[in-house]
Amino acid sequence: MPTLSPIAPDLLAWFSQNARILPFRQDPTPYHIWVSEIMLQQTRVAAALEYYDRWMKALPTIRDLAECDEEKLHKLWEGLGYYSRVRNLQKAARIVCQEYGGQLPADHKKLLALPGIGDYTAGAIGSIAFHLPVPAVDGNVLRVFSRLYNDDRDIADPKTKKAYTQWVMEHQPPEAPGPYNEALMELGALVCLPNGEPLCDACPLAHLCRARQAGTQNTLPVKKAAKARRIQPVTVLLVKSEQGWLLQRRPDSGLLAGLWQPALFEEELSRQEAADRLASLGISVQLGGPLKPAKHIFSHIEWRMSGWQATAEAAPLPDGYVWADRESLAQQYTLPGAFKAYRPLLETDG
């Protein structure tokens, strides 16, 4: 592959004019960059912004994060998804307090060793917050480079990522690794768009782009098809007592670990079977009307939910179950987005 002309001058000039104004760019401390980068993993900027502002008000320092209780931490992440991100953020914060006096280390390998910080995030924090000459190759950058070099290897293949990382570093100006990395990602987010519709007329690198020259920009990047989702029937019981709605804590590992949900069984149950399951847990209920069937799609599973409303005496509950009134549902217990369809009902009263 012949070398490509330098991209940094045009790229950085474009970035200086087109960078979005974002809260973590206004005050790019290592902690701000760290939290924003974790939030932005698999998450669009628009979705992360309100979470970021609320987070920094609640937990302005790494030490505040290290000392936060788990329930409050989950609540700050409620609806963002991939909840292991927030647990790893706190694990890492505790290590940073123990090992590094509460300051993130300005060292790529030490960053990479922290929970939740992998190749991409170590590179983003290292280059943006500490000005280290390291790569930060996310999906945007893979897309930009697949087109710049007109390269049709599968971007999900680690070998491809390694090759692109090499190219990224060949173009990185030593005096501006952070702006360069940010500019590549910003170009991918604003101009070199996915879904086969890049805005080449607005691209500062169009004159260098080999896909553009070959007319292949709409077919890149190439990636192999994802595996089909598993369909999972789910029976949900919305049980109300005088003390609120019945909630159940999910197991400490696996999907939606440690979060709260209405009573549910991950199988299709008849009305009678559902009541029997609750009774065998020591919770006796009177079943009411059926719930509107609802669907929730995770990347790997599709939940098809149906079930019933029910009422119960406000009796003592087994471990892992609580009665949650409207206030505690709003302030304390974290319900994942999967139950969005039942939120309005849960918020009626309790």
Added chain:
DNA sequence: AACACGGGGGT
């Protein structure tokens, strides 16, 4: 190398 892990946007 394959899989587990959420949620949102576009058409």
Added chain:
DNA sequence: ACCCCAGTGTT
């Protein structure tokens, strides 16, 4: 209704 997006940790 169906498509796409894509970091880190575990196995």
